[in-house]
Each structure stands twice: as C-alpha cells, then as structure tokens.
Amino acid sequence: MFSRIWTGTSTAASSDxxxxxxxxxxxxxxxVVGAGAGLSASAGLTYSGERFERYFGDFQARYGIRDMYAGxxxxxxxxxxxxxxxxxxxxxxxxxxxxxxxxxxxxALVRDxxxxxxxxxxxxxxxxxxxxxxRLFYTQGDYGLWQCSGPCHQETYxxxxxxxxxxxxxxxxxxxxxxxxxxPRCSRPMTMNxxxxxxxxxxxxxxxxxxxxxxxxxxxxxxxxLFLELGVGGNTPVIIKYPFWRMTLENxxxxxxxxxxxxxxxxxxxxxxxxxxxxDIGAVLSACCGRR
Numbered sequence: 001m002f003s004r005i006w007t008g009t010s011t012a013a014s015s016d017x018x019x020x021x022x023x024x025x026x027x028x029x030x031x032v033v034g035a036g037a038g039l040s041a042s043a044g045l046t047y048s049g050e051r052f053e054r055y056f057g058d059f060q061a062r063y064g065i066r067d068m069y070a071g072x073x074x075x076x077x078x079x080x081x082x083x084x085x086x087x088x089x090x091x092x093x094x095x096x097x098x099x100x101x102x103x104x105x106x107x108a109l110v111r112d113x114x115x116x117x118x119x120x121x122x123x124x125x126x127x128x129x130x131x132x133x134x135r136l137f138y139t140q141g142d143y144g145l146w147q148c149s150g151p152c153h154q155e156t157y158x159x160x161x162x163x164x165x166x167x168x169x170x171x172x173x174x175x176x177x178x179x180x181x182x183x184p185r186c187s188r189p190m191t192m193n194x195x196x197x198x199x200x201x202x203x204x205x206x207x208x209x210x211x212x213x214x215x216x217x218x219x220x221x222x223x224x225x226l227f228l229e230l231g232v233g234g235n236t237p238v239i240i241k242y243p244f245w246r247m248t249l250e251n252x253x254x255x256x257x258x259x260x261x262x263x264x265x266x267x268x269x270x271x272x273x274x275x276x277x278x279x280d281i282g283a284v285l286s287a288c289c290g291r292r
C-alpha cells in the first residue's frame with residue numbers, strides 16, 4: 001500500500017512540530033489515540049534499570065532475570081514463585097499510578113474532544129488517570145485480569161484482592177500456597193490474561209470494547225479526525241500503526257501525528273497529512289498543555 005517511509009525530522013524544529021500537534025488537536029472533531037509501550041515508558045513505567053532493580057533485585061540475584069519483560073517468561077519451578085513474581089509485576093505496573101503525569105496531560109488535551117483510545121498496553125494507566133473506561137479498548141489484555149490456563153471457558157476474573165494479598169504476604173520470593181489461583185470450573189492454574197499465544201481469552205468485555213471502537217470510527221468516517229499515535233513500536237504494527245496510516249490516507253480531512261522518540265515516521269503518501277515528532281512523549285504533551 002505504501003511506497004516508502006518518511007521521517008519528517010529534518011524539515012521543522014521540535015517546537016514547530018509541537019505547535020502543529022496543538023493545531024491539529026484544536027481543529028479535530030474527534031481524536032483517536034493509539035498508545036504503545038513508549039507512552040508508559042515516558043510516564044516512568046520502565047521495565048529495566050533502577051526501577052527493575054528496586055522492585056526485583058532479589059529475583060535478579062537468584063534467577064539472573066534482567067528486566068520485567070523477561071521475567072514474565074521465566075520458567076519458575078513452582079506456582080508459588082511464579083505468582084510472587086507476577087503479583088509484584090501487577091502491583092507496580094497496574095495498581096500503582098505512573099510516577100510522571102504523562103497520562104494526566106494527555107487527558108487534559110483530549111478531554112473536550114470526542115475521543116477514543118486504542119492501546120496495546122496492559123497496565124490500565126488510562127483509567128487510573130481518569131479516562132472513561134467506555135472509551136478504552138485494551139486489545140492485548142489487562143494485568144488486572146486472570147483467565148483459565150486451558151482455557152476451559154471464555155471468561156476473565158478480576159485479580160486485585162488476591163494480588164494485594166500475594167504482594168503483602170510473599171516471603172523469600174514465594175506466595176502462600178493457599179493464594180495460588182485456580183480455575184473455578186476445571187481447577188487448572190489460572191494465568192494472566194495477556195495475548196502471548198493462542199490461549200488468550202477475548203471475553204465479553206473485550207468484544208464490547210471492540211464494538212464501541214468500531215462504532216466510534218464509523219461515526220467519524222470522513223470527518224476531521226486526529227489519529228494520535230504515541231509510543232507505538234514495530235512489534236505489532238497491524239494493531240495501531242498500519243490501520244492509522246490506512247484510515248488517514250482514506251480521509252483527506254484526517255491528520256496523523258506520530259510521537260515517538262525512536263521511531264517517528266509516516267509513509268511518504270501521508271506527507272501532507274502527517275506530523276512526525278521524534279521527542280519524548282511526556283515533554284511534547286506537557287508543552288502542548290502549556291500552550292493552552
């Protein structure tokens with residue numbers, strides 16, 4: 001569909017690009033936010049370095065795990081160890097607000113616009129910042145949900161109460177055996193509701209959010225829509241990036257804005273409709289808030 005990629009980084013200063021984002025926000029009747037891992041990283045939810053060592057230094061020393069992402073795939077020998085890891089992962093990334101106000105700044109910018117969020121993030125930071133949950137579609141799961149590891153049925157379960165107990169009561173990188181969650185139907189161990197293989201459960205809530213997103217796009221087709229892509233990398237471009245490119249190309253009144261410190265780019269076909277900002281997301285959103 002697209003011939004080549006245009007970065008747009010050499011044609012305008014950072015302040016000019018941020019100004020164009022502000023103008024696009026002001027002109028838009030609707031905003032579709034596409035959020036990837038870079039947005040949470042900008043908000044301080046980093047998975048490596050000092051933050052990892054602060055929360056998982058004992059796991060690093062014993063198991064050689066080097067970051068939170070890798071730890072999610074570590075072959076722990078027991079479920080007690082597995083849930084000691086995951087309860088910490090969930091607590092610090094799902095039930096704790098991000099340390100920097102990046103999500104709050106984003107909400108301030110889109111609050112007065114008809115807005116919907118499509119995200120591959122699973123940390124629930126949008127709701128913690130105050131976004132309307134009816135305008136969020138978490139395509140890849142949620143740290144706050146469990147599912148049967150089978151799975152024997154297509155339902156998910158809220159985990160907050162048990163996770164908080166696991167976090168408080170774990171000792172020597174193990175949770176008490178009685179806290180290990182099991183499926184209420186088949187008694188298999190529960191697992192995280194995260195899309196990592198073919199067992200991912202898309203429950204009724206997932207499908208309802210998908211329908212709301214599709215309806216939002218349908219209502220604004222052909223209108224003045226801002227497709228605002230924040231921190232989306234190249235791992236799963238078919239979920240946010242490629243659809244945003246396609247929908248912008250099909251709508252000459254639409255604008256596509258990509259804010260990504262490492263990968264700010266757009267197809268050459270969208271050059272007249274695209275703004276590529278190779279800067280920290282938090283800094284860009286803060287600057288936009290300062291202009292209002």
